[in-house]
Amino acid sequence: MFPWLLQALDILLACLLGFLILSRTRERGTRNLELTKGYLLLVLMGWLLQHQQTRFPLTDRLIQAMVLVCGLALAFLLQSDLRRLLGLIGTGRWGQLLGRNPQSFYNYGAAHKIGEAAGRMSQSRRGALILIDLGSDLQGDDFLNPGIALDALLSTEMLLNIFFANSPLHDGAALVRGGRIVSAGVILPLGQQERIGRYGTRHLAAVGITERFEHCICVVVSEETGTISLAHHGHLERPITSSRLKELLDTAMEMVVRDPMDSKSAPRPRKAS
Secondary structure: OOOOHHHHHHHHHHHHHHHHHHHHHOOOOOOHHHHHHHHHHHHHEEEEEEOOOOOOOHHHHHHHHHHHHHHHHHHOOOHHHHHHHHHHHHHHHHHHHHOOOOOOOOOOHHHHHHHHHHHHHHHHOOOEEEEEOOOOOOOHHHHHOOOEEEEOOOOOOHHHHHHHOOOOOOOOOEEOOEEEEEEEEEEOOOOHHHHHHOOHHHHHHHHHHHHHOOOOEEEEEOOOOOOEEEEEEEEEEEEEEEHHHHHHHHHHHHHHHHHOOOOOHOOOOOOOO
């Protein structure tokens, strides 16, 4: 086989692997994507220097050392993503590996059920935190505590039971994906601590998870005021009515089916003043 053909195949396979890594990292937020891009750029620089007939031996050695150290650091930071990537490769789930199925994150009527539950809890001033996965494929490793697995059919009554005052699960979040309540009692990472004076713990948790993951939104019902809020991309829209919440949720879920990779097409809440 011609040497140039082998080199072309090598470059093609490297590009495909880089695309695969970037596509998986993209689901985990902008920060992780930027870190991965920087690392891949560093690897590219090292490859280019190696093909310069060692004209820059010192720079080449330095970049190779940086690639090794940064690779170890990146493996630590993205360990949950790497575990999931290896798991998908090992089980042969190539369809999920190359791109998610948007239909699994969409359910007709889910927006109405969640909005109805939020409206009723708002009237009774019952605190609630509902995390809706629109494509981030959230797993237990993404939370401080994964909560209790339910895999229950999504319904207004089920959400009301989860966030009943005496329920052992009402202090955490309910994770909703498609037409199922995946888990409840989930403890989410908090957002920026300087907001602690403005927002309560539920609102900080909603801001924190939507800052880290682009393809999810979070519904918050305040226990003190009954105010309904919607978090997306680390921003809160509040206060909103249950009908407005249904409208926003329905639009966001429809966008998943229309263009699942375009997170910017979903409605972005206004910053709370």
